[in-house]
Amino acid sequence: MEKQLVTLLQQLEEFGTQNDLEKEQKEERMRNITRDTGKLLAFFIKLTKARNIIEIGTSNGYSTLWLAAAAEQNGGRVKTLEVSEYKAQLAKDNFSKSGLSDRILLYEMDAGHFLEKEKTESIDFIFLDSERYHYVSWWKDILRILKPGGLIVIDNVISHASEFELFKNLVNNTKDIEVVTIPQDSGLMLITK
Numbered sequence: 001m002e003k004q005l006v007t008l009l010q011q012l013e014e015f016g017t018q019n020d021l022e023k024e025q026k027e028e029r030m031r032n033i034t035r036d037t038g039k040l041l042a043f044f045i046k047l048t049k050a051r052n053i054i055e056i057g058t059s060n061g062y063s064t065l066w067l068a069a070a071a072e073q074n075g076g077r078v079k080t081l082e083v084s085e086y087k088a089q090l091a092k093d094n095f096s097k098s099g100l101s102d103r104i105l106l107y108e109m110d111a112g113h114f115l116e117k118e119k120t121e122s123i124d125f126i127f128l129d130s131e132r133y134h135y136v137s138w139w140k141d142i143l144r145i146l147k148p149g150g151l152i153v154i155d156n157v158i159s160h161a162s163e164f165e166l167f168k169n170l171v172n173n174t175k176d177i178e179v180v181t182i183p184q185d186s187g188l189m190l191i192t193k
């Protein structure tokens with residue numbers, strides 16, 4: 001990993017921790033994944049040779065940078081979705097400092113709207129890290145755009161287990177997929193079809 005990116009990731013970790021301690025409003029908190037989760041996402045991308053990657057929930061782009069660094073090694077790129085104008089602007093600034101901006105397409109819009117319109121069924125890797133109450137309504141489109149053999153990773157399934165009850169029911173009643181949950185930080189659900 002380039003020194004410039006290592007430094008930026010460290011700065012974002014410090015900023016995210018401090019900011020989230022100070023800010024009470026969800027809209028102002030970064031709610032970034034941990035460094036270990038970032039490393040694991042990058043590991044999955046390299047292992048599966050994923051090139052077409054979608055992230056739902058950019059925040060200020062911390063997780064996107066882990067995804068994009070791995071995508072670069074595979075010759076791929078990341079489409080990332082963020083509905084908050086404030087966070088999308090922070091992400092844009094961070095992407096431009098990262099040396100990875102040619103690997104990242106930021107869509108400043110509601111992910112549900114994006115998913116409905118997305119025609120492709122060839123996404124290799126989807127990282128879902130947004131507001132949990134949307135997931136049930138997004139599920140059909142998320143599954144449709146994932147290519148057979150692709151991987152979906154969903155964060156917070158253990159830390160916010162009660163918010164996942166309906167979604168877990170839906171997933172458990174979906175045919176032709178494999179699901180495992182691992183106790184990585186906030187808990188990751190891994191789904192392949």
Ligand SMILES: C[S@@+](CC[C@H](N)C(=O)[O-])C[C@H]1O[C@@H](n2cnc3c(N)ncnc32)[C@H](O)[C@@H]1O
Pocket residue numbers: 030031032033056057058059060061062063064081082083084087109110111112129130131134
């Ligand atoms: C937990 S944070 C993402 C953290 C980020 N993945 C990281 O680790 O750096 C969730 C983000 O999802 C965004 N979000 C919420 N609802 C959304 C929607 N309907 N479409 C796109 N983004 C949404 C929020 O604004 C917030 O920035």
